[in-house]
Amino acid sequence: MATLGQKHEASLVYSQGCCPTTFFSIPTISQSQITVSKPRSSTSECRHNFAATTASSIFPNTQFTNHESLPSLQESFTEFVRVYPQYSETEQVDLVRAEEYYHLSVSKYTCLDYIGIGLFSYYQLQRHDTLKTQIASSSIPQVPQYSEAPFFSISYKTGNLKTLLLHGGQESEFETTMRKKIMGFLNISDNDYFMVFTANRTAAFKLVAESYPFQSNRKLLTVYDYESEAVETMISCSERRGGRALSAEFSWPRLRIQSTKLRKMIEGKTKCKKKRGLFVFPLHSRVTGARYPYLWMSVAQENGWHVLIDACALSPKDTDSFGLCVFRPDFLICSFYKVFGENPSGFGCLFVKKSAISVLQASSCGGIVNLIPERRLFQVPEDSSGTQVDQKATSILQQELESLTSFSGRIESKKVEEGVLSKLQITERDEVKKRNTVENPERRKVPDDKNGSFDIECRCLDQVDSLGLTVINNRGRYLVNWLVNSLLKLKHPNTEGVPLVKIYGPKIRFDRGPALAFNVFDWKGSKVEPVLVQKLADRNNISLSYGFLHHLCFADKYVQEKGRVLQTKEGGVGKGVKMEKKKDGSQKLGITVVTAAIGFLANFEDIYKLWAFLARFLDADFVEKERWRYTTLNQKTIEI
Template sequence: MAFMNISEDDYNMVFTAISSSFKLLADSYPFESHRNLLTLYDYENEAVKVMIESSKKKGAQVRTAEFSWPTLRIQSGKLQKKIVSKKKRKRGLFVFPLQSRLTGARYSYFWMSMAQENGWHVLLDATALGPKYMETLGLSLFKPDFLICSFFKVFGENPSGFRCLFVKKSSTSVLNDTTTASSIGIVRLVPAIKPSQHSEESSIADIATGSKANLELSLADILRAASGNPELEYRGLDHADSLGLILMSARARFLVNWLVNALMSLQHPHSENGQPPISIYGPKIKFDRGPAVAFNVFDWKGEKIDPALVQKLADRNNISLSYGFLHNIWLPDKHEEESWTLDKRKSGGGSILNEKRDKPHSGISVVTAALGFLTNFEDVYRLWAFVSRFLDADFVEKERWRYKALDQKIVEV
């Protein structure tokens, strides 16, 4: 809590498993009386998807922000109408991320302030922020009702990641008792020990289940569970502290902007329709952007290469990429000819109670590269060099044959 500049006088804290924080809050939030859930995500987030499904079962009306194509900027006017209402009623829960994990787009605190002024409870999603950045949150000014943050590779030993759910003490009374929370994983952290000291009673992480009362585990209680005078090691945070925020921010900004510029400079030697080999979605070269890039690779015929295949080939070359699905996209008339680039998916919306059926929605599957605070120039250069290999018209086919030559029967994508 000290690392995040959060006062114990203002917030309670719960350690949760990576996928549990959003569902835990959704199961406890009174959507029966505060019927609205408003989210702001330009990509498909599995944890938020689970929250939406849980809230719908409790009768919530789910709405989401829309994003312009292809910049993926927020449709400000539409979002403002969803936040502001002349009717005086209990609004509901506004889920606001500071940054897109896929595109690197950053969003203004203005939206959170507007929601608070119009009677919404606010969940601030800081999971896309890396070490050191979380302590710069403007919590003293805005004080969201709920805050979820992610600690990835913070400790020197496993587990490499967990999440924290912070609940403002003045908002605790809003939450309801729930029996469904009994199946949600709560993480108990204890100090790492040497293998010779390992016993059945001590472990690096203990996934526990229980009712709402079981969630109130204090850090002091957790620390008292190892023997002697244990100390938790924060190697990742210690390293971030040694670098400092200014150096980390500057390096991440230079690296991500170099990568974007280098990817956009690639050209097919012989292209049939002038389609560039790389399309980037969201912010491009920009001073204030997050260290993540969402893009797709196109062959010399202008056909998109499956992002899952790009990720698999990158993995084979010891390069860590991910792929996801951008959605909630608003396509203006002047970009109607680009609608062929969008995919159709089932939204997963609608519940059995009101007999609504799933509706297809437009989006696009993309490759995403995320830069961490340990990323250096060699890393981004190796990524660019890997992507440039797709300029070879036979690169993908060569990789398939190479896979078969190794006596592998299936190219797993």
């Protein structure tokens, strides 16, 4: 394992400004994993005090056994601010939400079903739709639409990853601008890394699996406490190409990494450190909210592993505390969504360290994409007739789509007329300038679009940059820990006091992530199916998701609990337990769970709504009442 000297060295690097944060923000390896004992530091003391204050100050000595006994939203918020007075320092987020993402409040819909970093604000989406409406109502002929998505669409490329990395590919001006914005946002230098656009997170994982030399570097070691489509795709590809998949295990019930077992897998049975394989490490669990010690990356690198960092579960500014300049992984994957809470589609980003390119093999694989800006469809000359405009725009569209068929194809920024914009574009740009200078002088202005060049205003990225790491992380920390504590206060009204909610993974902790995995239990102790909880939440205007926890390790003292949690009655599969077959025909067990993710724009009302909704399960007849209500709305059955 890493020594105290290595840990101190990393701390010094951070404090000296290599990355814009301090080591205080980074999860550290627990004392049980370090051979030298050390008194509790001021950092650990602060974290301990935070957890103790949360547990003792929020609804102290109180249990809620009836959803009607819950305090009101205003009463709860008053208590919340009393316990976390620093929350008022994050009010800038509320201002951004009200101005740029007003749909989150107007729609009364609480979005807690995905973690991601948005590119554009909802205000931009509305402005985009307004422009399309103006065009539709004008006399300008319509150009055939090849995407209903706002701002851009994607087009698949053919070729292989290594060829693209070695020889490059023609990149449109739009893509160049987007790439520079994202690399700047993530503090990644193009002197050290290449960036590739992929269709999604799964496509990025598959690209690496198809190109990595598993025939010689056979091992694939992953660290996931939940089932991931992207990781399963990578495992399948690696095994097909001669790889051997290994996985870290997680201790029940807190789901902490089994450090001894993981260390043995990393170090291997031999002292030879050459050609170990690929170590895939998520900085956070996007299901349980567990944060993992970053120094595992150094341990893997010191033992000859290539390292892939899955940064898709990071909060928007967590990259500032990651310290890419310290760990320098061979591969890094992240994803970006278009708009938060609306049309959450986008693309994935694969970063490959330039020194790691020689390791890859040339193999045919898909998933690499071009980004095509939708705004090109609206660029028309001022004085052209309708027929000319239609023919010109259609011709340009056809040429552009033809140029995006392969790496060798020429990809250019097409221009309708050099230096000329349509009246609609000028009107839109002037409206933005007026809004910037009159309504909000401090907002970043949109530069002139000269000579047909692209200027991409990624409003969400700009807002996150202005808010900063401290504000975003503190806000998420207060909200998720209040929610965890409040859920644990819900008890069924019987003599046993059966908890309504069981939380998997970290509970009240200073450094837990903004994701939460849990299950709801009835008064008999039987689990309510996660998919049913999700559907009922959706009918109450709350978006939740569900996942599958696996690779769980039970100590001897939890043997009986293991039987209740994972095993089934009479040797079968019980409710909530998912069985999967391994290659040798044996089966592994896992737990289906409800998941909630708290984004950077979430507010107290969002988490209160979730708490109040889950409290309704304290009513023993709640599910049956909802089923009856569902059938009265001309539905035959409730889908489970």
